[in-house]
Every structure is written in structure tokens, then in C-alpha cells.
Amino acid sequence: MGGMQTDAHKLTIVPEGMIADLLTRQAAFDAVEKVFASMASGEARNFPVVRAALGHEDALYGFKGGFDRAGGVLGLKAGGYWPHNLERRGLINHQSTVLLFDPDSGRVNAMVGGNLLTALRTAAASSVSIKHLARDDAKTLGMIGAGHQSAFQLRAALEIRDFEKVIGWNLHPDKLGSLAQVAKSMGVPFEAVPLERMTEADVIISITSSFNAVLMADHVSPGTHVACMGTDTIGKQEVEVALLAKASVFTDEVAQSVSIGEAQHAISMGLITETDVKQIGAVISGSHVGRQSDDEITLFDGTGVGLQDLAVADSIVKAAVAQGLATVVQL
Ligand code: NAD
Numbered sequence: 001m002g003g004m005q006t007d008a009h010k011l012t013i014v015p016e017g018m019i020a021d022l023l024t025r026q027a028a029f030d031a032v033e034k035v036f037a038s039m040a041s042g043e044a045r046n047f048p049v050v051r052a053a054l055g056h057e058d059a060l061y062g063f064k065g066g067f068d069r070a071g072g073v074l075g076l077k078a079g080g081y082w083p084h085n086l087e088r089r090g091l092i093n094h095q096s097t098v099l100l101f102d103p104d105s106g107r108v109n110a111m112v113g114g115n116l117l118t119a120l121r122t123a124a125a126s127s128v129s130i131k132h133l134a135r136d137d138a139k140t141l142g143m144i145g146a147g148h149q150s151a152f153q154l155r156a157a158l159e160i161r162d163f164e165k166v167i168g169w170n171l172h173p174d175k176l177g178s179l180a181q182v183a184k185s186m187g188v189p190f191e192a193v194p195l196e197r198m199t200e201a202d203v204i205i206s207i208t209s210s211f212n213a214v215l216m217a218d219h220v221s222p223g224t225h226v227a228c229m230g231t232d233t234i235g236k237q238e239v240e241v242a243l244l245a246k247a248s249v250f251t252d253e254v255a256q257s258v259s260i261g262e263a264q265h266a267i268s269m270g271l272i273t274e275t276d277v278k279q280i281g282a283v284i285s286g287s288h289v290g291r292q293s294d295d296e297i298t299l300f301d302g303t304g305v306g307l308q309d310l311a312v313a314d315s316i317v318k319a320a321v322a323q324g325l326a327t328v329v330q331l
Helices: 016-022 025-041 085-089 115-133 150-160 173-185 195-200 241-246 254-259 263-268 280-285 306-322
Strands: 010-014 044-046 050-053 060-068 073-081 094-101 108-113 140-144 165-169 190-192 203-206 211-215 225-228 237-239 248-251 277-279 298-301 327-330
Touching (some): 010 306, 016 108, 016 115, 025 044, 025 150, 025 280, 025 306, 044 306, 060 306, 094 115, 094 306, 108 115, 115 306, 140 150, 140 195, 150 173, 150 203, 165 173, 165 195, 173 190, 203 211, 225 237, 237 241, 254 263, 254 277
Parallel strands (some): 010 108, 140 165, 203 225, 225 298, 248 298
Antiparallel strands (some): 050 060
16 A cells, blocks of 8 residues: 555544543543643644534534644534424433544544533633632632533532532522532532622622623622633623623633623623733633732633533543543444
């Protein structure tokens, strides 16, 4: 074959059903923190997000990909939202799969279920922001939103800091039971509150699919850290633009923050500029000081980047191989 490489190549498969046993919250946290730092140093980059309506099953489908030179990880997450899955097939509406490739040769290395991975990597992102931006004496955690992602967010946040109380708000307060249960299981009291009482929180996580500001600037006390995790699409919005104008704004990826993230609105209204939005990775690596005073409001615009998925998928593959649990196919 004239010097062409023909050796057998292995594809490692880790199906969705195995992720819960293989991916610890600590491993997700470590992978996300590390890749955020690599993004800030320029060693890892995300590719532009593709997202399109399929014109079939009312589905939204897309890709998030990237390359982490430092970690040797190249790949993409493909998937999206199929709104009729639950009712028509008994499947969850969000479906995704991660593919990893050998960065040296381009051959496919691994296929990893992406559904639980997405929830855990998203929760890890807000936790990373809390670790690096919240005040050391933060005691009360505020939760806004009580959908699928929220319980993952709460559990991860309670593990990263010794919060003494959780307060929660949801558009439909009857849905707050799942958050109350998570708090209870971790020995922390929970109280449902009106939005005005979010002023009692030292850290606030918003994880809604709202298209209008829910959390107003007046609902946030000086010194609070706010992690906005729900806005990942043009048009979505969780917090009043005035809050971004007075906060120090950090994000996973500036290009996404200003276009599809929470910052899109404050940017388009001219209240802040792109240079006001800092990468959380710079804080992690120490090139940005992060929080500068106890009175400062810090805001993390978590838009969700492909490299988070790839970093976590890579750690899952390594765990599966180390534990002899991976399905390996010779290609
Ligand atoms: P979900 O459908 O299970 O829950 C949606 C939540 O939003 C519910 O609490 C609902 O009450 C609330 N909500 C909807 N409309 C609202 C409104 N007008 N005002 C106030 N609250 C409203 O969704 P989910 O899976 O929990 O995801 C929540 C959001 O997080 C979505 O927007 C999703 O796209 C986004 N998300 C972001 C990332 C990321 O990396 N940043 C990752 C996954 C999901």
C-alpha cells in the first residue's frame, strides 16, 4: 500500500447508560476547569456553533466542536432538541452524542453518550465560576429555575461551597420540590421565595429558558456572584441588562457570550462592550485577578462550549478504559 498506514484502529464506545457510573461530578469539574484555562491561554479553541431547524419533527439539530491542543482532544458534540420525543417515543427531548477524533490522523477514536454529560458539564461550569468568583464567606445560594438542569446545578454548587441555606424561585413554584429534595439530601435547608428576596443570596444561579429578564438588578445585593446558565441562543434572556452594566462580567467564551449568551442584550444596547467581557479561564490561570472587592457583583455568562463536552467525554473514555468497561470496536 505504498507506505500508507493500514494498521487496525480502535473505536471506543461508551453508551449513555454507562455515563452515570463513570463520570463523577469531581471529574467533570476538573475537566471543565482545565479546558477553560486552556481556552484563555489560546491552547484550545471552539469552532463556530452550527444550529438549524431540521424541518422534521420540529427538531433543532446542531454541532459544537473544538480542538484542545494541550489536552490532545479533537471532536464535536452533535445533537439537539426533539420536542415530541417524550410523548411519542418515551425518550427525553434533548439528545446528543460526542465523537472524538485522533488529532494526529483524523481517525475517529470514541463515541460517547452526550445527554447526562451535558447536564454534568453545565453544572460543572457554574461551579467553576463559583469557586473562582464568589466571596469566600458566601452562605446563601439562590436558585432561579426548576427545570431538568436545575437539580444538577444545585447539587454541584452545594459540593463546591459550604452553603448554609438555599432559596429558590420558579415561574411555577409547585415545581420547586425537586430542588428542595436535593437540598434536603445534602443537609441544607431550602425555602421558596419571591424574586425580591434574592437580595438575601450571596450566589445566584439562573437556569431557565426565558426570553425575558426574570432577575432584575434590584434583586441582587452588592458582593453577589450570579451565574447565568440558561441563555444559549439568540433572543433568550434571564437578567436585566442593568445588572450586566454594573457587574464585572465573565464568560466561558467571549464570542458566544456577546452573540448567543446573556451579554447579547447589553452589548446590542451599547451598555457594555465586548472588551468588558472577560474569560473565566484567565481567572483560573491567574492572568486576571477575578473578584476585586467584597462589594463587587460578579456575573458569569455560561453559554456552553463544545470544548466542555469534549474534555468531559475524554475523561469518561479514560475512566471506561481504565475500568475495563468500554466497548472497543476494531475498525
Ligand atoms: P427545562 O425546560 O427543563 O426548564 C426550563 C425552566 O425555565 C423551568 O424552570 C421554567 O419554569 C423556566 N422558564 C421558562 N420560561 C420562563 C419564563 N418566561 N420566565 C421564567 N422562567 C421560565 O429546561 P432545562 O433543560 O432545565 O434548561 C434550562 C435552560 O438552560 C435552557 O434555556 C437550555 O437551553 C439551557 N442550557 C444551557 C446550557 C449551557 O451550557 N449554558 C446547557 C444546557 C442547557
